[in-house]
Amino acid sequence: MDARGTHIICELSGCDASTLADLDAVRDTMVLAAREANAEILKVAFHRFQPHGVSGVVVIAESHLSIHTWPESGYAALDFYTCGDHTDPWRACDFAAKALAAKSMLTTEIKRGIASANGRYTHVVVEHAGGTTVKRSA
Amino acid sequence: MDARGTHIICELSGCDASTLADLDAVRDTMVLAAREANAEILKVAFHRFQPHGVSGVVVIAESHLSIHTWPESGYAALDFYTCGDHTDPWRACDFAAKALAAKSMLTTEIKRGIASANGRYTHVVVEHAGGTTVKRSA
Numbered sequence: 001m002d003a004r005g006t007h008i009i010c011e012l013s014g015c016d017a018s019t020l021a022d023l024d025a026v027r028d029t030m031v032l033a034a035r036e037a038n039a040e041i042l043k044v045a046f047h048r049f050q051p052h053g054v055s056g057v058v059v060i061a062e063s064h065l066s067i068h069t070w071p072e073s074g075y076a077a078l079d080f081y082t083c084g085d086h087t088d089p090w091r092a093c094d095f096a097a098k099a100l101a102a103k104s105m106l107t108t109e110i111k112r113g114i115a116s117a118n119g120r121y122t123h124v125v126v127e128h129a130g131g132t133t134v135k136r137s138a
Numbered sequence: 139m140d141a142r143g144t145h146i147i148c149e150l151s152g153c154d155a156s157t158l159a160d161l162d163a164v165r166d167t168m169v170l171a172a173r174e175a176n177a178e179i180l181k182v183a184f185h186r187f188q189p190h191g192v193s194g195v196v197v198i199a200e201s202h203l204s205i206h207t208w209p210e211s212g213y214a215a216l217d218f219y220t221c222g223d224h225t226d227p228w229r230a231c232d233f234a235a236k237a238l239a240a241k242s243m244l245t246t247e248i249k250r251g252i253a254s255a256n257g258r259y260t261h262v263v264v265e266h267a268g269g270t271t272v273k274r275s276a
Contacts, residue, residue, distance in 0.1 A: 005206075009147075013259045042185045043184075043194075044183075045183040045197050066202050066204070068201050075259045081206075106258070106260050108261065108263060110147055112147070112149065119151065119152070120151040121211075123246065
C-alpha cells in the first residue's frame with residue numbers, strides 16, 4: 001500500500017486542566033511534538049478562547065498537527081498528519097499525550113493518498129485503538 | 139451519541155492543477171468553505187511549496203479546516219472538523235470539491251469527543267464513502 005501520508009486522529013482524556021488552558025504551553029507542546037516527529041515547521045497559528053480552551057495548528061512541510069482543548073473536561077482533540085518516510089506522527093502523538101499528562105488516549109490511524117488504478121486517490125482506516133492507557137515513565 | 143464534533147477526512151482527485159498550485163485560490167477556497175459551513179474564522183495560515191503545492195489551515199472557533207495539494211497529481215487531501223450544531227462541515231467539503239473542480243471525492247466521517255461512562259473521550263468512524271463522484275451543476 002503506497003500511501004502519501006499517515007493521519008492519526010487522537011482523543012486525549014484526563015489531561016492536566018491548567019496546561020490545556022495555557023496557550024503558550026499548548027503551542028509549545030505542539031511545536032515540540034512536530035520536532036519530535038522530525039517535521040519541518042512552516043506556520044504556527046493558535047487561539048485562546050474565553051473563558052477557556054485553546055485551538056491551534058502547526059503547518060509543517062509534511063502536512064499539519066492540530067489541537068483543540070476543553071480544559072474543563074480534561075479533554076483534547078488532536079490530529080497528526082505527516083507525509084514522507086522521514087517523519088513519524090506517532091512520535092508526535094506520544095509526545096503530546098505525555099506533555100499534556102493524558103490519562104488515556106484513543107487513536108485511529110488513516111493511510112492517506114493511496115493511488116488507485118483509475119487515477120483516484122483513496123484512504124484506508126488501518127487502526128482503531130480504543131481506551132489505550134498512555135505509557136509514562138515513573 | 140453525543141459527540142462534540144464531526145471530522146471529515148477527504149481525498150479529492152482529478153482537481154484542476156492550476157487551482158491547486160495557486161496559493162491565493164486555495165486559501166480563498168478554504169476561507170469561503172469555512173463560511174459555507176457557518177464557522178467563525180480565527181486564523182488563516184497557508185504556505186506555497188517550490189516547485190508546486192500548497193498547504194494551509196483555517197482555524198475556526200469550531201475547530202479547523204485543512205488542505206494539502208499535489209497539483210502534479212490533481213490530488214488534494216483535506217479535512218473539515220467542526221463542533222457545535224450551528225456548523226455543517228459537509229457544506230464546506232462539498233464547496234471545496236466544487237471550487238477545486240474535483241472529479242471524484244472519497245470521505246470518511248468521524249464523530250469526535252464522545253464522552254464515555256468512565257470519563258474517557260472516544261471517537262467513532264461513522265461513514266466511509268468510497269469513490270463518490272462529485273455532483274456538480276451543469
